Amino acid sequence: MQQLASSENSAKKLHSSQESTGAVQLRIKSANSPHDRHSQSKSMILSDNLKVIEPISRHRRNHSQHNLTLAEIICPLEQTVIKEGLLLKAKIADGGKKLRKNWASSWIVLTGRKIEFYKESKQSAAANLKPGSKPESVDLCGAHIEWTKEKSSKKNVFQITTVTGNEFLFQSDIEFIIAEWFNAIKNAIEKLPKEISAVSKNKDFKIPRSSSSELLSNFEAESKEPKPENRRSLIFRLNYSISDTTDKKQVKSRLKKFINRRPSFKTLQEKGLIKDQVFGSCLHRVCEYNGSTVPEFVKTCITAVEKRGLDVDGIYRVSGNLATIQKLRFVVNHEEKLNLDDSQWEDIHVVTGALKMFFRELPEPLFPYCFFEQFVEAIKIQDNNNRVNSIKGLVQKLPRPNYDTMKILFSHLKKIAAKENKNLMSPQSLGIVFGPTLLRPEKETGSMAVYMLYQNQIVELMLSEYTKIFGSEED
Template sequence: MQHLTPSENGAKAHSSRDSTGAVQMRIKSANSPHDRHSQSKSLILSDNMRITEPISRHRRNHSQHNLTLAEIICPLEQRIIKEGFLQKAKIADEGKKLRKNWTASWIVLTDRKIEFFKDSKQSAAAGLKPGYKSESMDLCGAHIEWTREKSSKKNVFQITTASGNEFLFQSDIDFDILEWFHAIKNAIDKLPREMSGLSRKKEFKLPRSSSSELLNKLEVESKEGKSENRRSLIFRLNYSISDTTDRNRVKSRLKKFINRRPSLKTLQEKGLIKDQVFGSCLHSVCKHDGSTVPQFVMKCIKAVEKRGLDVDGIYRVSGNLATIQKLRFVVNQEEKLNLDDSQWEDIHVVTGALKMFFRELPEPLFPYCFFEQFVEAIKIEDNNDRVNSMKQLVQQLPRPNYDTMKILFCHLKKIASKGNANLMSPQSLGIVFGPTLLRPEKETGAMAVYMVYQNQIVELILSEYNTIFGSEED
């Protein structure tokens, strides 16, 4: 073993001290076994200080750098539940209303969200492109419901997200739209409720300062000599003090205005408010027209029979909604209506307005109290018994309902007789008018079954029109 001189030994120790730094300073005595043991032990990381490996949260179409807070807290499996084509329209973006524009989209439903693609090929290609971001909708905290007010189309439901986005979805296939509705609703129900607020935008509001706080600020500002800020604080102080008085004054004025407003009957007597045709009950419209069949219904039927019996897809093809709303406004304002005018030359506008009239009746043409009876009648196996039961129910209807139904179905029978030209059979007319003329008062989970019965009831009355209405004098 080589021996070192004292000077070399000191130089060696000095060099070692410079290289090891703070670790060398903690060694009290190299000859102490206890200290050596403690020194070596300090180089081992304890269990609670071990560095954990990052958790892999790879998801389709997302990189790890784009994880949201909701995904970290609630890492749900993004498996595809359902996919297919639906009509989609976005009508609100974070609470801001948008113009409705229907487009056919390939919808992909997963456990957490809905993604929108142009077609299935784009959806498949998106999964192979790292970092690709498609248009999507977060279902956490979303709300789904059927709607009839947002569109004239049938089978429309709306989804409102927690961030204020609103989407409409529609399909003409009844069973398909019902499957989509239940699949999305089940996906929303499975998501945790407490996560619903994560996707919402945080709203920060400046709290109004109390009078004491404003006075303290005023004193500080006055000492610093900032006259502009001082004037601002004085204004805020005066506003805070008089705010309660102003609100009470506004409430008092509103209360007086509401108490002085004229009644609805007074406005109707003065002619300022007129009875509406669309949205009013059938009995009121007939009473106003002085007949048992609304005049608007008669005008539409005459126009269709004059120039629409041979039109392909009559009553099935939708007319321009803006023009239909314009026609509705003219009718409600009791302006002279001439359906031969050039602005109503599209016969689908007339048929669309007629369907809208029956759809917006507070109580359908087949009254609610008769719905279950008609459903039970259509279930009868023997055809003769089924037709006789249907005839008895029709004859029990109120006079405006019976007469309007007789006129309407006589017209639809003429449409069906031209089926070779317009391609509208009794079955097709039953699909179009079934949910419009006949519906339950409260929607239940058996809507798909009811739709079948609704269509069959209308189809049967069309096919057996002479038997059901033939005994009555025309």
């Protein structure tokens, strides 16, 4: 009791001294309080001559119930729009699973970290979005971008592959626009930290909000040295990685020696172990292999069509079954003999489709690239006789395999046109079918639509004036 009284007296003295200075008041609850000494608390009371500073709120309303994603911490500027515009888009894979390719026009918005897709401009699309819904987007972190020609027959196509296995194709007919998009997306990918890509594969990975003291304690715990029981496993992993690297070097060395010792492709061809394929090979090489100036496959197809296809409606215009055509292509490339009278090739449109594919896959078309502009200039001549003579002069300058193959093919197409009343294939229709297949420029330009008109007219003229250009069919 004496101690308690002395402590109360000292507290009163301290209280009186603080009141005189107006700085700090220490408030002690009565000893009769149920919490006794454990309920002591300090309160700060500022004097009148000092300004009261409002405490800053360290939290936002309802945000304590949400988690913060890693992307929000690492990429705070991801909402900054770098580029936006209209492109053709097709999604061809979702999580590694291939999808059917469907091209659709889409409004593309590129930000610092992702690409968003809208059906219309972003402002009008955002107004039409349902509350809580988000547009389709692509995370560029760890993504790969490249130009591609194999994934689509369209020109100016590039592909983006994400770390989650999603694949997108983008296309525009205007070269400088698609080039600008490619460079902008590539630069955005290169600016993103590489290590984020490994974390972004896990979509559910989130960092919960926590106080600074908790983050500091977690950081200190992680930065400590590994425990003794974990050191053994660490040493084992290091030794394993060293031995693994040694094994890889040995495998690379063996592969390099094997590649250096293997025979060349030319040697295998000379020994007859590998032969040139018919489809996709140069015309003169196929002719050399057949020992003729006209490929045997072309002769075989023409014979089959003239035997059972001259009266067929839409011959060469109607497409055959693509799977069967590819099967015929495989047989021609890997077998010595081909029998088109076999029941599996009974559809004559399969034969005509394979013949068109042969000419379409030639590395250089039947009308060589160096003659393309000359044929286009010749077809522009107004006088018909001069136009025919100019075309004839160019045809006679062609290499022998090109000339002989062209003569046989146009003779065959002339017979098709002669049966126009039954097969409905006029010289003009055949020109539309064979013009782009037999005659095309080496480099595509912006005037392809105009060139296509000239291609059709050249084939149509050569069919109509076959005798003047090539002579009689018996020659």
